[in-house]
Amino acid sequence: MTGHGEHVMNGATIWLTGLPSAGKTTIAHALAGRLRGEGHRVEVLDGDEIREFLSAELGFSRADRDTNVQRIGFVAQLLAAHGVKVLVPVIAPYADSREAVRKRHQEQGTGYVEVHVATPVDVCSVRDVKGLYAKQAAGEIAGLTGVDDPYEEPADPDLRIRAHEQSVDESAAALHALLSERGLA
Numbered sequence: 010m011t012g013h014g015e016h017v018m019n020g021a022t023i024w025l026t027g028l029p030s031a032g033k034t035t036i037a038h039a040l041a042g043r044l045r046g047e048g049h050r051v052e053v054l055d056g057d058e059i060r061e062f063l064s065a066e067l068g069f070s071r072a073d074r075d076t077n078v079q080r081i082g083f084v085a086q087l088l089a090a091h092g093v094k095v096l097v098p099v100i101a102p103y104a105d106s107r108e109a110v111r112k113r114h115q116e117q118g119t120g121y122v123e124v125h126v127a128t129p130v131d132v133c134s135v136r137d138v139k140g141l142y143a144k145q146a147a148g149e150i151a152g153l154t155g156v157d158d159p160y161e162e163p164a165d166p167d168l169r170i171r172a173h174e175q176s177v178d179e180s181a182a183a184l185h186a187l188l189s190e191r192g193l194a
């Protein structure tokens with residue numbers, strides 16, 4: 010098998026953590042397109058879809074957010090162990106919870122990359138893709154991550170993307186370069 014083929018077979022989870030509207034989903038899909046073009050098997054486990062099917066009964070308390078993240082981490086690791094590049098654009102606000110997912114991957118010998126999509130809250134709240142920041146400001150919802158609910162920034166992510174200062178393509182390229190460095194793309 011060629012070196013390229015081995016990389017294609019090598020599964021990994023790439024978790025994109027960050028505030029709502031930071032660009033996690035957008036960057037994940039840009040990367041997914043690149044990876045698919047190279048022959049990788051790719052799955053995107055997006056927070057909203059996952060909640061609908063895997064975590065419909067869960068809310069947004071700390072305990073429920075943690076449970077949601079552990080479930081997604083469990084599924085991601087299973088897929089990654091079978092050679093899939095699993096892209097996970099999910100907020101995952103708590104450091105302990107993210108560390109538990111990393112540990113599960115390490116214990117199973119599965120590749121894991123943590124990416125902090127580090128768009129500042131003032132930029133996110135202007136983008137406001139789902140109108141959540143406006144709803145929070147209007148008092149229609151509470152517990153919005155980064156506003157009136159915690160977001161624990163990763164202290165030492167594998168990559169920090171300043172998504173407000175570079176294009177989606179540049180972010181996807183930076184992430185792809187990291188995967189290449191690690192023998193994952």
Ligand SMILES: Nc1ncnc2c1ncn2[C@@H]1O[C@H](COP(=O)(O)OP(=O)(O)O)[C@@H](O)[C@H]1O
Pocket residue numbers: 027028029030031032033034035036098136138172173174175176177180
């Ligand atoms: N440089 C950039 N990187 C990522 N997203 C950007 C950028 N500039 C503008 N955007 C826009 O910001 C929004 C981010 O939304 P989304 O990816 O759904 O965020 P998240 O999944 O983090 O909630 C999208 O509408 C995207 O087009």
Ligand SMILES: [Mg+2]
Pocket residue numbers: 033034035055056098
């Ligand atoms: Mg998203």
